[in-house]
């Protein structure tokens with residue numbers, strides 16, 4: 254049986270329960286929508302439509318047997334994100350109820366860091382991250398991205414063809430983040446491989462988690478022995494005196510939440526740009542800023558589709574549904590974006606239309622400006638070096654990596670006129 258909530262005429266056809274309606278137990282009314290199925294990566298919108306039919310708060314599975322509520326209504330999402338008295342980010346009560354070792358546990362289990370903390374502990378962790386990132390100067394970050402793009406274009410530029418996911422976006426972020434956190438470039442492939450397994454949440458997720466932890470532990474050992482001008486050293490020396498274990502988990506969180514979504518942001522933006530020749534020409538002629546394509550992805554195809562997971566401190570009625578404590582409640586940025594895009598279909602979407610892809614409230618992404626700078630610089634430099642990038646496949650035929658949390662292309666094959674950057678320092 255499917256719940257049929259009323260439609261709210263004031264907000265984009267968004268379903269909302271009438272204030273007088275008693276909440277329903279959605280988990281008893283509908284079978285969970287399985288976000289772990291391969292079909293979710295191929296056609297997430299079908300899944301979001303089904304979830305929306307449950308109301309602003311739907312019922313899903315993140316992995317076989319791991320049930321969660323999924324928020325697909327804009328107002329419910331803001332209501333949740335901005336009420337830390339009701340909603341906790343601490344998964345430990347839920348963890349005690351989880352049978353076995355589901356593949357998504359690597360992404361959801363508690364660790365002593367910003368993301369899984371509430372209140373004072375959260376403020377302390379968050380302060381150290383914000384302070385460390387404030388030491389990264391924008392011109393320095395731009396230069397690091399520029400150098401990394403050149404290294405990669407030197408590798409694949411002469412071939413005249415490339416897969417922009419595996420040859421560009423993923424290795425680029427691994428090089429940039431390795432560099433920011435203080436490890437040499439030769440370590441970046443290890444980082445990339447471990448993170449890819451972890452976030453997909455599939456059978457090899459536990460191996461990915463192990464490899465990634467080993468990588469971070471080695472990084473902390475290296476920086477404990479000898480500090481450098483990098484984020485890890487600044488976290489180790491922060492006046493709030495995090496323990497080495499706390500620094501380890503801060504780095505574990507930040508490298509992971511940094512690398513994957515930015516790689517996906519850039520590849521999703523490139524696929525949108527290259528799939529639309531008019532759009533691409535306006536960009537390469539400089540008539541349209543790259544910022545617009547990046548903002549479009551953030552607004553309509555967020556790379557972190559369903560990874561803001563909260564837990565109610567008590568069982569209560571929330572936007573028409575009884576929400577039980579110790580059950581994950583995920584904000585679906587992917588669904589929010591899909592329904593926002595649908596709202597403007599056929600019309601002209603306002604350039605400044607708001608979105609919540611960075612989150613909201615106390616846990617809002619602290620690294621938004623750095624992310625935008627990295628993504629924009631990466632796309633600008635690439636398209637300057639290779640101005641005639643031509644996609645091999647139309648966008649509808651591209652495939653997407655499985656996993657409940659992200660929106661991530663498997664590959665983005667392109668052709669272009671071969672080019673070899675001059676070691677003499679020639680710049681486009």
Ligand code: HEM
Nearest residue numbers: 367368510511514515518561562610611612616618620624
């Ligand atoms: C496209 C790129 C990115 C997107 C869409 C994004 C989005 C988000 C969102 C939605 C949250 C809030 C999650 C919640 O409420 O549970 C968040 C938090 C966070 N993000 Fe980002 N992020 C991006 C890039 C980055 C990067 C590059 C870094 C670091 C290098 C980063 C570090 C963090 C951290 C540490 C938090 C936790 C903050 C806290 O709990 O106080 N993010 N991000």
